[in-house]
Amino acid sequence: MWIIWIYLFLPFGMKSLNYNILLLVLLFMLNSASCKRTNSPEENESTPAQSSMTKDASGRERPNIQAPEPIAPGSAQVVIRIEKFLADPAKGGAAGQEPQRAEAKVETVLGYGAGFDLALGNRQSIKVYFPMKTQNTGGKRLKEQDRLNVNLQAPVLESEWLTVNSYSKIDK
16 A cells, blocks of 8 residues: 555656546545445344444434433432331421421442532431422322332431422332
């Protein structure tokens, strides 16, 4: 290949300009044709391993990566297990009234939003506050030992209570 380049640039003074332009065009056509890859029919058939591939703007296959939903600033996405529901001393009520407070254990931290400055670890005990009703659409209340995927808001000021923004029950 380097011989062609030497031959191409060496004879500028010796040959006509049309010859050199024609040689350049021919060289670029050969170079571009050799870089293209043709797929055989066997490669065009999709297999289960290839179904997770997508094509980018240049036509090359890239892995289809599903990015997780972003987590809101000041919150964390966590899987917890309810250990015990607590009575709300401010309301003088018993456990089970709305809203509820509970002690829970962290099972898995799925992610943190920006500004969530509390580090949560697996099997760590935390206190959570449910400002919403803790009944699902089927009319069943949350109970102890339920596993939940929760979105927790960072505690306010010196409070130790993490507010549950939203939750979904995880079937065992």
